[in-house]
Amino acid sequence: MSQVDEAEVRAEVREWLTANWNLDISVVEWRSKLADSGWGMPQWPRDWYGRGLPVGFARVVEEEFANVGAVGVAKSGVRLLAAATLLEHGTDLQKKKFLRRILTGEDTWCQFFSEPGSGSDLAGATTRAELNGDYWIINGQKVWTTSAHHADHGLLLARTDWDAPKHEGLSYFVIDVRQPGVDVQPLRQMNGHASFNQVFFTDAKVPVENLVGRVNEGWKVAMTTLAHERRGADGLATPSKRAARVGRVHAEERAENEKANEPYKWYPQRAGRVDLIIERAKETGSNRDPGVRQEIAKLRILSKSAEWTARRARAAQQQGRPQGPEGSLGKLAASHVARACARVHTLMTGTEAMLTGKESPRDGIIAEILVSVPAVSIAGGTDEIQRNIIAERVLELPKEPRLDTGPFRSVRRN
Amino acid sequence: MSGLEKSRVEPARRIQFAFSDEQEQFRTSIQRFLNDKSPPTEVRRLMATAQGYDPEVWRQLSDEMALPGIHVPEQYGGAGFGMVELCIVAEELGRSLLCAPYFSTAVLAASAILNAGMEAQKARFLPDLSSGARLATLAITELDGNWDPASIGTVVTPDGDGYRLEGVKSYVVDGHVADLLVVAARLPQTVGRKGLALFTVDANAGGVERRLLESMDPTRKLARVDFQRAQANLLGNIEDGATSIDRTIDQATIALANEMMGGAQALFDSAVKYAKMRVQFGRAIGSFQAIKHKLADMLLEVELAKSAAYYAAQAAAAQDAEWPALACLAKAAASESYLHTAIETIQIHGGIGFTWDNDTHLWFKRAKSSEVFLGQPNYHRELLMQRWGVER
Numbered sequence: 001m002s003q004v005d006e007a008e009v010r011a012e013v014r015e016w017l018t019a020n021w022n023l024d025i026s027v028v029e030w031r032s033k034l035a036d037s038g039w040g041m042p043q044w045p046r047d048w049y050g051r052g053l054p055v056g057f058a059r060v061v062e063e064e065f066a067n068v069g070a071v072g073v074a075k076s077g078v079r080l081l082a083a084a085t086l087l088e089h090g091t092d093l094q095k096k097k098f099l100r101r102i103l104t105g106e107d108t109w110c111q112f113f114s115e116p117g118s119g120s121d122l123a124g125a126t127t128r129a130e131l132n133g134d135y136w137i138i139n140g141q142k143v144w145t146t147s148a149h150h151a152d153h154g155l156l157l158a159r160t161d162w163d164a165p166k167h168e169g170l171s172y173f174v175i176d177v178r179q180p181g182v183d184v185q186p187l188r189q190m191n192g193h194a195s196f197n198q199v200f201f202t203d204a205k206v207p208v209e210n211l212v213g214r215v216n217e218g219w220k221v222a223m224t225t226l227a228h229e230r231r232g233a234d235g236l237a238t239p240s241k242r243a244a245r246v247g248r249v250h251a252e253e254r255a256e257n258e259k260a261n262e263p264y265k266w267y268p269q270r271a272g273r274v275d276l277i278i279e280r281a282k283e284t285g286s287n288r289d290p291g292v293r294q295e296i297a298k299l300r301i302l303s304k305s306a307e308w309t310a311r312r313a314r315a316a317q318q319q320g321r322p323q324g325p326e327g328s329l330g331k332l333a334a335s336h337v338a339r340a341c342a343r344v345h346t347l348m349t350g351t352e353a354m355l356t357g358k359e360s361p362r363d364g365i366i367a368e369i370l371v372s373v374p375a376v377s378i379a380g381g382t383d384e385i386q387r388n389i390i391a392e393r394v395l396e397l398p399k400e401p402r403l404d405t406g407p408f409r410s411v412r413r414n
Numbered sequence: 415m416s417g418l419e420k421s422r423v424e425p426a427r428r429i430q431f432a433f434s435d436e437q438e439q440f441r442t443s444i445q446r447f448l449n450d451k452s453p454p455t456e457v458r459r460l461m462a463t464a465q466g467y468d469p470e471v472w473r474q475l476s477d478e479m480a481l482p483g484i485h486v487p488e489q490y491g492g493a494g495f496g497m498v499e500l501c502i503v504a505e506e507l508g509r510s511l512l513c514a515p516y517f518s519t520a521v522l523a524a525s526a527i528l529n530a531g532m533e534a535q536k537a538r539f540l541p542d543l544s545s546g547a548r549l550a551t552l553a554i555t556e557l558d559g560n561w562d563p564a565s566i567g568t569v570v571t572p573d574g575d576g577y578r579l580e581g582v583k584s585y586v587v588d589g590h591v592a593d594l595l596v597v598a599a600r601l602p603q604t605v606g607r608k609g610l611a612l613f614t615v616d617a618n619a620g621g622v623e624r625r626l627l628e629s630m631d632p633t634r635k636l637a638r639v640d641f642q643r644a645q646a647n648l649l650g651n652i653e654d655g656a657t658s659i660d661r662t663i664d665q666a667t668i669a670l671a672n673e674m675m676g677g678a679q680a681l682f683d684s685a686v687k688y689a690k691m692r693v694q695f696g697r698a699i700g701s702f703q704a705i706k707h708k709l710a711d712m713l714l715e716v717e718l719a720k721s722a723a724y725y726a727a728q729a730a731a732a733q734d735a736e737w738p739a740l741a742c743l744a745k746a747a748a749s750e751s752y753l754h755t756a757i758e759t760i761q762i763h764g765g766i767g768f769t770w771d772n773d774t775h776l777w778f779k780r781a782k783s784s785e786v787f788l789g790q791p792n793y794h795r796e797l798l799m800q801r802w803g804v805e806r
Contacts (some may be wrong), residue, residue: 297795325717333714397699401701
């Protein structure tokens with residue numbers, strides 16, 4: 001294997017961008033060029049819209065794109081999780097059918113994993129898939145589905161064998177969301193937003209060629225999706241950087257991002273808005289209250305310590321040292337920070353904390369913090385699951401005896 | 415000096431989030447030394463003595479490891495390293511609970527002399543402290559137990575070339591064995607931070623009466639020192655007195671936070687080990703979520719406070735403008751974390767954790783006394799807010 005030279009790659013991208021970057025074409029037309037050239041996903045294989053470069057070069061190419069303000073391939077939502085899963089487990093037919101339209105942004109994807117009866121225990125899914133001729137027939141319910149209301153395809157985990165142990169009776173499919181057997185309903189949260197959906201499947205159809213991986217080996221495929229989810233960010237779309245952001249292609253990208261991000265406007269509030277604490281202390285006069293000062297200090301000590309713990313984890317990684325325990329603690333720390341924020345915001349806001357909406361402090365942002373924070377310790381793995389992971393993987397404590405190892409049919413469930 | 419290479423420890427230009435390979439090796443060599451010299455049996459033996467340390471181990475720690483002068487420049491007989499290395503030593507001493515006059519001599523007194531002393535004074539005092547030949551300590555707090563230097567009431571009056579010291583200092587770490595006392599006192603008719611300065615006093619001179627107090631943590635000896643017209647010499651000058659005192663306390667506070675996190679880690683490790691070993695209801699108790707989750711939370715608390723202690727040490731070494739505030743932050747965080755870890759470690763051990771024979775109480779008592787030493791968490795949180803510029 002020859003060494004890949006960074007300067008050569010940069011020169012190559014630059015040359016290609018000079019020849020091709022055009023502000024006035026449609027975003028789909030531009031991204032089709034990206035898919036064909038491989039520059040949209042340089043770390044992907046050459047056969048599938050990439051250039052086969054080492055993963056580290058994605059950032060190099062991205063920098064060159066940013067320098068000229070060029071738009072990248074579509075990245076919002078779960079589309080890249082779908083792509084990564086298909087690249088690893090999909091058939092050539094599936095890759096051919098789906099990958100390109102993922103990159104161009106023509107198709108939107110969603111993920112049908114969680115169910116009302118299986119949240120933390122994802123492998124306890126009871127949505128069923130039964131083979132009938134050339135189709136799998138799907139019945140059941142999924143929940144917490146992001147963007148299902150404008151998705152074209154879904155990644156579906158469903159049970160195909162009820163007599164096997166729970167992890168060995170699941171299969172993984174790509175399902176067409178736009179069909180009569182799929183009913184997408186918004187799921188309204190306690191903070192009033194509806195960022196997710198619940199989806200009902202009634203004799204929905206999946207053609208046999210849309211099975212990903214082998215029958216009853218869906219858990220392994222789902223693990224690939226989840227691994228990429230953990231590695232990536234929260235799926236929020238980020239606009240192309242340092243761009244002049246004019247021209248048709250940018251306008252279309254902007255509209256796409258706004259649409260994708262709209263349901264998640266409350267996410268900063270969910271984290272507690274520690275950035276507002278000192279301003280609010282001065283604005284409300286709480287800085288004169290010795291008791292509140294103590295609480296503010298406690299909160300800021302916690303949030304600073306969490307930040308430095310993350311920096312320690314990154315520094316160790318950069319030095320090529322084995323990851324210490326500090327690397328597994330971020331999510332749990334974030335829950336503590338968010339809860340402490342909600343408590344201190346309430347203390348500082350006083351009686352006005354009983355109000356919500358435009359007339360309440362900071363145009364309703366404070367109220368939104370108070371009713372959004374409970375999501376942090378649940379979404380993406382509850383605090384309790386995080387503690388189990390820390391205890392079992394980091395501290396190597398023994399696992400609890402399991403009651404769900406027999407045939408799934410006889411396992412107690414909701 | 416094992417492990418460290420001197421050329422590598424120029425004052426850090428920016429804050430590092432990982433220790434260098436040399437620093438890690440340095441830590442390992444201290445750990446090896448302490449595993450050998452300070453097992454719990456030795457801690458128990460020494461804590462029961464009035465002297466409180468083993469002079470032979472102190473000599474080895476000085477001669478073989480060069481630890482008392484680790485942060486003292488080479489021209490004064492030290493090893494020429496800085497805050498980060500001093501804090502590595504402190505952390506390891508806290509982990510092993512070594513009974514030795516290190517915090518008093520190196521962290522408090524040597525730092526005070528470095529901060530306040532004139533060239534000739536540093537040259538006179540520091541070589542003996544760095545070599546471990548003499549012991550010293552710093553006396554700040556008085557009978558009221560207040561850690562704010564503004565509250566100091568001990569008075570010095572000019573007398574010929576020197577001064578005469580009058581007052582009572584308390585909670586003086588290793589005050590009973592120190593040869594040299596560095597004392598914070600004020601000129602007559604001054605209040606607050608005006609007129610404060612540091613003075614050196616020969617601990618065996620006339621007019622100095624020392625009494626060992628019964629400390630709850632027997633591994634950290636405390637003394638009360640009465641000064642009755644004791645002869646004292648000004649360390650540095652009066653103008654910079656308060657600044658030198660603050661600086662010394664802030665540095666010691668950071669070192670203490672690091673020492674505390676070493677202790678917290680030792681407790682946490684023992685709790686995890688016990689949870690894997692102890693069987694009840696036919697299972698290791700560590701397989702119960704009630705214990706697992708407790709341990710996961712303890713790990714989080716320990717790592718968070720450790721990050722704060724490390725960051726404060728790095729910031730002080732880099733002379734980051736924020737470092738005095740970070741001293742308060744690190745101490746408040748370490749106090750809560752260490753004590754809570756100690757409480758939960760006893761809890762996980764169950765009944766045996768409350769016995770004298772079990773070692774947990776040795777660290778519990780260090781956690782409790784450290785929580786109070788140099789100021790309780792509420793004191794540091796308030797000071798932190800002020801240092802962050804959030805005025806009352």
